[in-house]
Amino acid sequence: MVNEPTHAPLLSIVVPVYGVEAYLYQCLESIRADIPAGESAVVELIAVDDASPDGCGDMLRSYAAGRDGVRVVHLSSNVGLGLARNAGLDVAAGRYVWFFDSDDWLPPGTIAAVLDRLRQHQPDVLMLDHLRVHEGGQREVDASSHLLRGISGVTRLADQPQLLRVQHTAWNKVVRRDFLNELELRFFPGWYEDIPFSHPLLIGAEKISVLDRVCYLYRQGRQGAITSTRSGRHFDAFAQYERLMDWVARKHPDERLQAELFQLMINHYLVVVGNDGRLHPHLRQGFFHRAAEHYRRYLPAGGYPLPPGVTGLKHRLVGRGDWLAYSALRRAHRVAGRWPPAVTAFTAHHAGSRVGFRRPGLPGRPPAGWTTTAPPHTGAGVPEQRSE
Secondary structure: OOOOOOOOOOOEEEEOOOOOOOHHHHHHHHHHOOOOOOOOOOOOEEEEEEEOOOOHHHHHHHOOOOOOEEEEOOOOOOOHHHHHHHHHHOOOOEEEEEEEOOOOOOOOOHHHEEEEEEEHHHOOEEEEEEEEEEEOOOOOOOOOHHHHOOOEEEOOOOOOHOOOOOHOOOEEEEEEEEHHHHHHHOOOOOOOOHHHHOOOHHHOOOOOEEEEEEEEEEEEOOOOOOOOOOOOOHHHHHHHHHHHHHHHHHHHHOHHHHHHHHHHHHHHHHHHHHHOOOOOOHHHHHHHHHHHHHHHHHHOOOOOOOHHHHHHHHHHHHHEEEEHHHHHHHHHHHHOOOOOHHHHHHHHHHHHOOOOOOOOOOOOOOOOOOOOOOOOOOOOOOOOOOOO
């Protein structure tokens, strides 16, 4: 570690670094150059070299030399994104912490807007909007960004429940550091490490602020990203959801909350199992059956709001563990490129209606205000995460 702070900053930006030599300078400079004049003592930048095998370690040493407010932690062995974030958190001195991915960057004016909102609202969690940036330079609004609109002042999840469906990543939230300690939240090892971290932040927060402004540019398509990597490590998602569901059961045993998280979990599993870029064909059936096991284990006693249309049919197939019907449906989709009536009828016949909203055999009606449908699934709440 170098350049120990001599002050207590308002904001610590933690950047884990691994295998991003081509993008690292752009990331660091976008942060440093965006700190407003006269605010250099208010923001510290902590870069964590996660034993990167390329030139990132040397780049960080050179970058930090002679630059106040830049600190570097060098890890002796690679520990992965989650534990590298923990290493940065351990040395952070700011009242707030922002976990930043090292291949992304800031649009101008972001830090001034973030600092202003932190001072104005003093929230537990500040939520930020972002854009996806593709390799060709095209910028795309995230499918969940509209859920951030129209929220002024401070709020709670109970008053704005749609916030749970905003993409659940660490980098779209600035978090009060003492609040993390109060929740006893840390990152776990493995892929999809944001799952048991991001949701509890919103569930436990008494004061959530939303900055309806693009504050983050999220690089798409980089080689080495989880969403671009076929690997058995996608099975890590199951352990991460087990941690999340255990935390909710212990800390916030609310049936509606569990139902909402359950639907998001199954949606996420369906994204992974249906994606050719994430799972080798020989792993797909095993992943599906693990998802079906979680469906049975975590299905809320009172049921959950089943999505409409094809997504709802997929939920039913997962609930039944019907791999043959699911794989036939998936093949038909790949061939047709759409959902023709014959395919929908076939799926409805095989999916049945025995699972999805309530456990079979449970009497009674859905909770007041619930229906058996939900807004069409747009991908909201499903994270696009990075690998190391």
